[in-house]
Amino acid sequence: MIELKDVSKTFTLHNQGSAVIEVLSGVSLSVAPGECVALTGASGAGKSTLMRMIYGNYMAQSGAIRIGDVDLVQAEPRDVIGLRRQTLGYVSQFLRVVPRVPTRDVVAEPLRALGVPAETALARSEALLSQLNIPQRLWSLSPTTFSGGEQQRVNIARGFAHAYPAMLLDEPTASLDAANREVVLALIEEAKARGAAIIGIFHDENARARVCDREIDVARFTPGMAA
Numbered sequence: 117m118i119e120l121k122d123v124s125k126t127f128t129l130h131n132q133g134s135a136v137i138e139v140l141s142g143v144s145l146s147v148a149p150g151e152c153v154a155l156t157g158a159s160g161a162g163k164s165t166l167m168r169m170i171y172g173n174y175m176a177q178s179g180a181i182r183i184g185d186v187d188l189v190q191a192e193p194r195d196v197i198g199l200r201r202q203t204l205g206y207v208s209q210f211l212r213v214v215p216r217v218p219t220r221d222v223v224a225e226p227l228r229a230l231g232v233p234a235e236t237a238l239a240r241s242e243a244l245l246s247q248l249n250i251p252q253r254l255w256s257l258s259p260t261t262f263s264g265g266e267q268q269r270v271n272i273a274r275g276f277a278h279a280y281p282a283m284l285l286d287e288p289t290a291s292l293d294a295a296n297r298e299v300v301l302a303l304i305e306e307a308k309a310r311g312a313a314i315i316g317i318f319h320d321e322n323a324r325a326r327v328c329d330r331e332i333d334v335a336r337f338t339p340g341m342a343a
Contacts, residue, residue, distance in 0.1 A: 224240065265293075280307075
């Protein structure tokens, strides 16, 4: 479901004489349906950069990044948008939403974008918000007013609203209390059971051991760090 072949990434520092920094080189990996793979490695190894490349936020210099039958390295912008809408979900560490939009609508938005009827989308939204212990009195408010932990849970609810065939999870259990951590891990397990291919960054070793089938050390693809 997710396959990378010989992917490389460089950054050009235009404010430092256009110096070129090679960040990742020769990245090759694959993730099957129903499998969860953890990206590991020291800070600076390129874990977050690799996740952003797989989502299409960063352009690879070479190689192929295939999600299903779409190669993100070659894809047109409209194809990337379509892939994100239907196939590839991304739970980042930060909630980015339009101000003043009610929380229940924020979570329902991925389903509404796919043409799911409003009543069905909102019912799914409210079920997830309840599951993630967001009080009902907050559902009509914008999540921009919420605490950091509440915003994280709204972000997770939105990420799991649609049954994406492929998912990227960036520290989904960070800063969560034990009860909500358990809910998130259960959601990941449910996604795996329905066949989602998942790549995640989990600094929580216990969470990683529970939901991940294997680990990939990104440092081996980082020039100057692999040794």
